Amino acid sequence: MIEALTTPDLKDPDLYLDRAPHDVFDRLRTAQPVYWNPEKDGSGFWSLTRYADIVEVSRNPALFSSASENGGHRIFNENEVGLTGAGESAIGTPFISIDPPTHTQYRKFIMPAVAPGRLAGIEERIRERCLALVEKIPLGEPVNIVPLLSAPLPLLTLCELFDLPAEMWVKLYDWTNAFVGEDDPDFRQSPEAMATILGEFMAFCARLFEERRAAPGQDLATLLATMEVNGSPVTLREFTGNMILALVGANETTRNSLSHSIVAFAENPEQWDRIRAEPDLIKTAVREMVRHASPVMHMRRTAMADTEIGGQAIAKGDKVVMWYIAANRDESVFPDPHRFDVGRGNIQHLGFGTGQHVCVGSRLAEMQLRVAFGILAERVARFEVLSPPRRFRSNFINGLKNLDVVLIPG
Template sequence: MEADLSTDLRDPALYEAGVPWDLFAALRREDPVHWNPESDGAGFWALTRHADIVTVSKNPGLFSSAYENGGHRIFNENEVGLTGAGESAIGIPFISRDPPTHTQYRKHIMPAVSPARLGDIEARIRERATRLIDAIPLGEQIDLVPLLSAPLPLLTLCELLGLSPDMWDKLYHWTNAFVGEDDPEFRQSPEAMAATFEEFGAFAAELFEARRAAPGHDIATLLATMEVGGEPASFRDFLGNMILVLVGANETTRNSLSHSVRAFSDNPGQWQALRNDRSLLKTAAPEMVRWASPVLHMRRTATADTELGGKAIARGDKVVLWYAAANRDEDVFDHADRFDIARTRNPHLGFGFGQHVCVGSRLAEMQLRVAFDILADRVKSFDVTGPSRRFRSNFLNGLKNLDVVLTPG
């Protein structure tokens, strides 16, 4: 059956059964700079080719991420708020700023999350991952998400923020609510969402005051005390950046880990190859992120009339970068639909590209390498026993559960 190119890519229901790879492939072939109408908006340009997305990502002056121009999501943040819930008390996270302000934020934050700055963090990640994996009963059906995929990156985040490790499950609840605007499980009602924001806001206010009164060496202190453009951080912007950190620091790793276990279940030869040769972990980690494509899209807004792929882009037009489609681009990746942990040419866009590339990408890949290194010592095979419940989201390629048997070996 041919893909229907008129399918609305914004519809979150489109992704409940899985990423529409065939539709993205058809768009790359037939209409890579594609106009997608919206029932409640002006519409947007959908980019599905790797080269076009790289071009846009390298030009933040022409293609803006700024809040005042709509921000980094399909919906307009300046109209409906950062999380689509209409909250006005949340400030602007640095992902929704353009240079030079965005550059100043990155100058402060990137060194703080570099593995070199964090000392022996890999050893601490290994210790946490070992403890989590020790608790998983081998040979029995389990749900891997609450046992490993979710807690591992969130425990790392607790360290980065200077929080107690037992906060991880609370962070898990909050981050799902922040990104789950189209999922009734995460946004059960406006009242429930308001209660979640009130709870998180109280936590963030206490943390903000504590870090300003007694600064530490953690990311929360950095966000609470940094100055950008000569102005001290406001609590509103601290709140916005904390939401960004919560989402960015765990969603990519969590969902890459889950999708990779499913990929190894479907491709047992790849798992055996990794068990036999751990040097493959170096290329396996980026392949896991490419394959998972945990962030489906980011959005930009044209600041002037321009042209892309033979199409006239007007000033003010929304331009949506479909990273998932780019990560299967046949012009860039050999056998793009194959999960290949030995893939050496892998310029994937799983962490974005250019000015807004994920600041924690190296930490994310480190956690994947460590987790699968430990699993390779203990697990002969992964046997996924059924379909996963997926996020109802056009933004995150997320799995709510992963029922699997880890066969010891």
């Protein structure tokens, strides 16, 4: 046991199955903030657990690459096992796995398209959808809040952005779980099942690609299908890769921040009392919700030259994994970091990343959290969690499969 505690394997998905291992990250941040993690099936990687180190790496894409040809943005090497971790596939490279300046071209197109200020009336439409979802939740009775609110809310928003039928959110939900759940048997039941899911999704993308190119609209799918990068139209493979990125990014962050925050409010009812007493507090409290939840636990880079991080020599070609879940509990940045405190203000957490690859939909995610908890604050006096939720078996997504809870009316 002592050896296991001394040299934790941060890649092992079982480490995250029962809990988010904040104690492990706390100890590493103090004793070994730039920690070498051997791999049974790879070359090993450096783990960064301090806020400042992660910001430094994130803001230097020329030295620390996330390009697919250099391994990509996950611990596993995308150029060896494919984007989904399911082996060789025809899925293209999403722009998260492309370095500047090409990455910058993608962002130039996409960021304005998902900026709330450019999406006329979207907050009111999110509110209408959220109201409809909340009104169907029986107050004072046990419910699983994930399929009733946490999952459908962001995916219904995505259906609007892609101009897809609202009822398609269920299919999008299944697909995204499969894409991020490479280590979870509930999501990757067999290679054959995954091949079927990929085939289904790729057929959907092929139809959507052709439809949007033939009859362009004002939606995000049209933008992804018709943009030109480096002077050339995007291909179907590139479109498919970016569709996966949009699905995962739009779903997992908002969904799991919402679920984790309900747990946090159940454990800290005085914080919920503050939200109900000071509704304007939600505007900045959503940042604390994402910090505390850290729904995306890591991103990876590859060193393109010999360098140094936090006094530790890093060799050219070494993998460098940035643990956002650790940096968001860095006591040098966030006093009393494990405390859930909606009064922290307009904090600069790393829940959406930072630097060149900061999440393009972060403001839209915050809007949905703000709307959802604003509506809940009008109806719910307390959250009571009935049993520990089942967690994703994943070193990437800090996800809850279910959340059995009672919403106490008041």
